[in-house]
Amino acid sequence: MLNVINKYLDKLEAQGLSKKEDSTFLAVDADLFCNRQTGDDIACLYEVLRMMNVSSLLFASPSEPYRSIIRQIVERDSECGAGNIIVPMDCETRTFFHDFPVVDDLNPVAMAHALSRRKAVIISNLGIVTHGAFTPEQAYISFSSACFSMFIKYFHDSLVYFDNCARNGTRIDTDYVKAFIDIARLSVVVMRRERVALRSEPPRTEDDVAAMLMEAGRAIVTRRLVDSHFGNISYIFKDHIFISRTGSSLDELEHDIDKVPLDGSSSVGITASSELSAHKNIYLKTGLNAIMHAHPKFSVIMSMFCKEAGCDRSICHKLCAKKRFVGNTPVVSGEIGTGPTGLAGTVPAVMEEGRGVIIYGHGVFAAERDSFQKPFDMLAQIEENSRQQYANAISDLLKHLLDSPFDGFAESG
Amino acid sequence: MNGYAGKYLKVDLSAGKVTVAATPAGLCESYIGGRGLGVALMGDRITHTYDYPKMPIIFSTGPLVGTDVPTSGRMSVVSRSPLTGTVTDSSVGGCFGTELKRAGFDYIEITGASKEWVVIDIENDSVSIVTAGNLAGVNIFDLHKLIGAGHSFAAIGRAGERGVLYSSIMIDGRYAAGRGGLGAVMGAKKLKAIRVKGDGMISVADPECLAEATEDIMRLLRASPAIFGEFGIAEFGTAALVDLIHARRMEPTDNFRRTYFPEATRYSGHQIKTRYMTEKTGCAGCPILCKKTGLRGEVIPEFESASHFGALNGCADLQTIVEANRICNDFGLDTISAASTIACYAEISGIRLTSSKLLSMLIEIGNREGLGSALSEGSFRYACSRGRPELSMSVKKLELPAYDPRGAYGMALAYATSNRGGCHMRAYPVGCEILRKPVAVDRFSFEGKARMIKISEDINAVADSLSACRFTFLAAGLEEYSRALNAVTGGDHDVQSLMKIGESIWNLERRMNAANGFAMSDDDLPARFFTEEGSSGSAKIPPIDREEFLRALDNYYRIRGYK
Numbered sequence: 001m002l003n004v005i006n007k008y009l010d011k012l013e014a015q016g017l018s019k020k021e022d023s024t025f026l027a028v029d030a031d032l033f034c035n036r037q038t039g040d041d042i043a044c045l046y047e048v049l050r051m052m053n054v055s056s057l058l059f060a061s062p063s064e065p066y067r068s069i070i071r072q073i074v075e076r077d078s079e080c081g082a083g084n085i086i087v088p089m090d091c092e093t094r095t096f097f098h099d100f101p102v103v104d105d106l107n108p109v110a111m112a113h114a115l116s117r118r119k120a121v122i123i124s125n126l127g128i129v130t131h132g133a134f135t136p137e138q139a140y141i142s143f144s145s146a147c148f149s150m151f152i153k154y155f156h157d158s159l160v161y162f163d164n165c166a167r168n169g170t171r172i173d174t175d176y177v178k179a180f181i182d183i184a185r186l187s188v189v190v191m192r193r194e195r196v197a198l199r200s201e202p203p204r205t206e207d208d209v210a211a212m213l214m215e216a217g218r219a220i221v222t223r224r225l226v227d228s229h230f231g232n233i234s235y236i237f238k239d240h241i242f243i244s245r246t247g248s249s250l251d252e253l254e255h256d257i258d259k260v261p262l263d264g265s266s267s268v269g270i271t272a273s274s275e276l277s278a279h280k281n282i283y284l285k286t287g288l289n290a291i292m293h294a295h296p297k298f299s300v301i302m303s304m305f306c307k308e309a310g311c312d313r314s315i316c317h318k319l320c321a322k323k324r325f326v327g328n329t330p331v332v333s334g335e336i337g338t339g340p341t342g343l344a345g346t347v348p349a350v351m352e353e354g355r356g357v358i359i360y361g362h363g364v365f366a367a368e369r370d371s372f373q374k375p376f377d378m379l380a381q382i383e384e385n386s387r388q389q390y391a392n393a394i395s396d397l398l399k400h401l402l403d404s405p406f407d408g409f410a411e412s413g
Numbered sequence: 414m415n416g417y418a419g420k421y422l423k424v425d426l427s428a429g430k431v432t433v434a435a436t437p438a439g440l441c442e443s444y445i446g447g448r449g450l451g452v453a454l455m456g457d458r459i460t461h462t463y464d465y466p467k468m469p470i471i472f473s474t475g476p477l478v479g480t481d482v483p484t485s486g487r488m489s490v491v492s493r494s495p496l497t498g499t500v501t502d503s504s505v506g507g508c509f510g511t512e513l514k515r516a517g518f519d520y521i522e523i524t525g526a527s528k529e530w531v532v533i534d535i536e537n538d539s540v541s542i543v544t545a546g547n548l549a550g551v552n553i554f555d556l557h558k559l560i561g562a563g564h565s566f567a568a569i570g571r572a573g574e575r576g577v578l579y580s581s582i583m584i585d586g587r588y589a590a591g592r593g594g595l596g597a598v599m600g601a602k603k604l605k606a607i608r609v610k611g612d613g614m615i616s617v618a619d620p621e622c623l624a625e626a627t628e629d630i631m632r633l634l635r636a637s638p639a640i641f642g643e644f645g646i647a648e649f650g651t652a653a654l655v656d657l658i659h660a661r662r663m664e665p666t667d668n669f670r671r672t673y674f675p676e677a678t679r680y681s682g683h684q685i686k687t688r689y690m691t692e693k694t695g696c697a698g699c700p701i702l703c704k705k706t707g708l709r710g711e712v713i714p715e716f717e718s719a720s721h722f723g724a725l726n727g728c729a730d731l732q733t734i735v736e737a738n739r740i741c742n743d744f745g746l747d748t749i750s751a752a753s754t755i756a757c758y759a760e761i762s763g764i765r766l767t768s769s770k771l772l773s774m775l776i777e778i779g780n781r782e783g784l785g786s787a788l789s790e791g792s793f794r795y796a797c798s799r800g801r802p803e804l805s806m807s808v809k810k811l812e813l814p815a816y817d818p819r820g821a822y823g824m825a826l827a828y829a830t831s832n833r834g835g836c837h838m839r840a841y842p843v844g845c846e847i848l849r850k851p852v853a854v855d856r857f858s859f860e861g862k863a864r865m866i867k868i869s870e871d872i873n874a875v876a877d878s879l880s881a882c883r884f885t886f887l888a889a890g891l892e893e894y895s896r897a898l899n900a901v902t903g904g905d906h907d908v909q910s911l912m913k914i915g916e917s918i919w920n921l922e923r924r925m926n927a928a929n930g931f932a933m934s935d936d937d938l939p940a941r942f943f944t945e946e947g948s949s950g951s952a953k954i955p956p957i958d959r960e961e962f963l964r965a966l967d968n969y970y971r972i973r974g975y976k
Binding site: 001004027028029030051052053054055094095096098112113116117118119132133134135137138141245246247248256260264265266267268269270271272273274276277280335336337338339342 | 633649854869913
């Protein structure tokens, strides 16, 4: 069990979410395992575990920029504060987490109470605590998603705030701006820009396909275009779609690829990604057979930043009639999976060769022929374009509001 | 009491009397409803034999039944199993639970035994016991035509009348309260059927909050490949699992002598859908509609039935499998126990049954005649009578379903610890180990499985008490269902408070079994799984390491506080 705990602590550190020395991970079967023996928080966490019928508990102070982001949200968001909740509007949160309760401090009763309602809880000024009902992996996934959601919420809400100030002539909070700039500088660490070379020639065998999927999956994770077990990837080869399994980590696909016949003659694909139909429909419409789906942060943020008037904002994520773009990339609505508002219908409808698709509040699909190099580059470029567009918008707004420069996401001096 | 009707029906068949009484609020608070309430109501009476007149049979609904909460159209039937002797509840769908609640009753408790065959007729608050000698010997499909119109009904066929120990209670002609032989409890009481019709409404504390909670659940169901995915159970029914279990090399074949049946794809979900041009149907108010009906009205078998009449008995003929399922539904026979008992007979006798012999044997069992008389007592008693108890693939005398434990070690543990015997539904580790929901785990490891099984057992005890369908928990969880429950009842439950109740229900069942002589030594698997390997191929399927299994079991007892 200690191996399992350490595996996920390593992942959190590799993804820049928290350092091992700032994390306490408990797992219990008949015996209790913990990565640390001493610490102020340990007694509290033991007490929480004693009160709950779960298999694991993770408490960590997140790395920057997440730590500062959460502090800002807790201090500033009018809807939250100790005893209240944070409600990000991205798809991951909306579907799987709903909201994040906020607890004042390391109070085991308050923590257990909050964790009895939600999978992840914010401890003001201290960190995030999550639980796993069945496995430590669940605690890790919830921690990762909490960081992702806070990032999306903070940067999206900041852009909306600045834009509203500019439009309404409202006086801007300069302390907020200062904190925002500091956080923007800290956020450079989450943006990876290195080029990744992937196999360019088409596969000859099924083993080649599997190797390509594993290589491309690792690249998506290394570039931080997706968190924990989200995202999916597929390749259509000889009348079968080879696709990552539901709940798999894209950097660990060796035993997690499903081979599904395109003619629907086997239901072995019941364990395939929840976006199997979207992948299949993209292929059937366009013939593009190397398909990737990731959750790059600024693409998600910019997809949610919309100035259309007169819409019912509560349904944008599933029903949007407007033609929207982030740069040249179309933005569509669509919930996870199939059904009348599912992205299995909305994404393929606008997918074209040479152009990806952003799903409102969710992520990006990119597809090409024969190799994952182009869709990967497309994903990365869409994210870079989105980040640049975000930076440009902020820059214009701060210049207008404060006549103050914003140097994008340049590293601090 | 929002979510509850506040009343129940007390029927004494010996006295021919029907009383309406107040639902005990304290028990609802402690055990919610459905399974939990039914088990709690059994109380000390659990030590009676199943056919003793004072033994109750309880049809119990939960507070979500009759509301808009997804998959809440279910109920539990509770009594003591004639087959195993354990306390047994059977969660079942159809419309009966919903109609009963709408008629104004949270549950029906039936005791006594009638001198002649009767039907209990419920139409809103009008309840009567009607003599029904003319219905004796009538099987389910004809019974449906005679008395089913405009009502939901729970009935037994000839199998239940004649005391087949694994006879089922059939709801609305196709939904089986199957495992454990509760049909024979009704048969011992000479209770042929219960008809119910209700048009009342269920009061809900906070309709707006309920709508939000419902949408949260639906969003998760839509996102789940196992539910609404292209190959999910909404599309193919549970037969969607045939291809997957086949690919994982854990399909019980030839009485569990092997774990791979090359011809299994001939009765896959896709084959069934194509050949029978299936349409969807399901329990009252369910959005999933996992049940399938053929174009000519054929009732499509569930995965367990298809696999057990298929691979377990070496039969690849889809038509035979569909017909076997039809016979079981018509007579009211549990398909898993029936198929497994036949497979046990085949191995002991050293023969392979033809399709026609398989079908004729089912009819003999249903009529309890000829060879069927010996087989009607289940595989364990039959195998013992032949001096080969080790060839009954059962736990606590309940035959194992269609997941070979050598292919999923959490399942191995769950079969052994199940309170009602060899059952996959108590913990349902199929979710994590095979379907990867809510999280994927290594199926060939016991690490962490003891606590996982314990937690799953508690959660599912709650699910059966709410009542909600097990399948929905492949997508949503108690996090979403606790909010739905609070919206309906006005209560303040959360995941942990509900799991405490689940734990109480589980431990109560265990104490009841202990009162009937069950001990830790009964928590075990047939020796075959520790000594014989499965059918290895793309995956290696060794025998289960007995020492590791016992260590996991010991961990389970420690976690449960039994040691």
